[in-house]
Amino acid sequence: MAELSAQMGEKQYVASFLSGCFAGVCSTCATNPLDTIRVRLSASRSATGRPHKSLTYTIRDLLESGLAHAFSRGLAANLMASLPSNGIYLSTYRYLQNQLYYAEVEECVRPAISACGAVSVTNMTLAPLFLLRTRVQVDDSLTIRQAFTDVMRRDGFLGFYRGTMTNILGRFVEEGLFWSIYELLKRLVAEGSFQASGSFLLTSAAVLSLTMVSKVIATAVSYPYNVVITHLRTVNRITGRPEYSKIWPTVRHIYQADGWAGFYKGLMPQLLRSTISKSVQIYAYEVAMYAYFRFCCGPAQGAPLKISGEGNSFSGTS
Template sequence: MQAGRIVRGEGENVFSSVHGGATPATSAGGLAADRRFSAKRQDYLQQQPQVGALPHLVAGGLAGVVSKTCTAPLARLTILFQVQGMHSDSATLSKASLFKEASRILREEGFRAFWKGNLVTIVHRLPYSAISFYSYDRYKNLLHLLPGLDGHTQYVNADVCVRLLSGGLAGMTAASITYPLDLVRTRLAVQTNYMYYQGIGHTLHTIFRDEGLRGMYKGLGASLLGVGPNIAVGFCVYESLISNWKLHRPHDSTLLVSLACGSVSGIVSSTATFPLDLVRRRKQLEGAGGRALIYKTGVWGTFRHIFRSEGFRGLYRGILPEYYKVVPSIGITFMTYETLKSYLSQIL
């Protein structure tokens, strides 16, 4: 396993990549190699575009919109599989494969139904992605002001810690602000033949009328528990991969590197947090359309209920379409973000 460390020598910080532990590079040849690696790292960081708040917000928001629109059919399939087992009428999906369910949607609801709820997804994703990307950089700057995380620490692991914390805080900030729209999106996406909710405004009004203000935030606890680690792991893995890639292969296409690193980060983060996302979806549908409550406990009670009634596999119901979705989704998000950020930094 590799561990990174900063070694002070002759008044400068030298970044050394050490195998098997935190063993300092003491030989002259090793120190020279470390200095060359450090210089490459500094050159890479200096070459990154310095962008302000507006390019961050615009690039982040548009990246989310492009990604979600491209992968909307898979996203809807994921949600439909996640809510299996909640009600008796879900038995029609209990043995459905991904292909069979896609065929059912096409046959019964039409091709446009694959994008059912995508308008509210766009309305939600614009502020969500913009806030996520913008607040991630702001949180990083704030955390770098803290002792031990200020960039002058001896251990590069501190930088990983900053990325994880920044990503988690950014995700929770964005989720809290935009949560009612995420709830609306879920309720619209699970509707098949019977349309209880008619559009964004009607859904918001109906939820508030039937379930009150608290109903607008059903599942927020599970969302915060899941989105924090999800975005934290996603950003951390992405930045770690892309920075190391660019250090060793600086001439590779930025678009392809962003796509590859973003896809890997999406798979890792989704696998780690998928059970919490499933709990969130089911809590969001509690009481929808006047139906009786199923999970009358909190997040962990719902988690235990699903595990007892559906087993471990039940916690990962819908993971296959999620994998199919997350590779292009996360990859397109980061690729679009990097492209727009670079372009906007030149014109704004």
């Protein structure tokens, strides 16, 4: 019986990883242009070679090469990073939530702890892909292969982890806030679980609306770290070398160049991008896991753990 239970658990985690990969593909395809705009707005002028002073200017500049180019710019690098990152992130979050549930950790702190653990695992594993994605999005003429070769030649393997700690700390705040708010709202409205609801449409609306509200709050609070991390990851377009390597000098430069507003450059496209991305991500993941439990498991095996309070489950993840 114990061996059967372990096999079921392993299959569920594999399903969770694959569902996360599927969610990553869906969310990336939906928001890739907005992600490119956000990165360009938050990057320094020396990195882009252009004074991206406004959202309108940046969009017009991006569209100069054609609509197809604008929508596909950096898509390969984005998919290369988001597909495994979502698979690792969501399956790790699910695993940690289950472990904390069994350890009887307080329900109100489980989401934040699980999110921090998932962020750490994901970023330490895939930091090189995140850096390459940023470089390709900022520089129109750069390919993934060229970016990889340039980093290895100038900085070696450690160059791929430039800004990783800043990114992890920022993501701690953003993802910890998001999951804490999301889980709290699910408990308050008693909706957002496909397993516990009799209406697919009602649950779909609940998942999307709760995700949007939670993500807007989390993104608005934590956005400045996005600007800092973009500066750390990019290089001067002329010299080809990074201008920023330490956090505090970078923060000081941003403040001196643009004031407090500099820390919120690209906020609007980021709010739009992250809200749509997170909504698509969570919804796709919920539906994929629901399909797994319904069609691939028997009645006794298909009921996921309820670890977010009575009547609420994140497809077995929350």
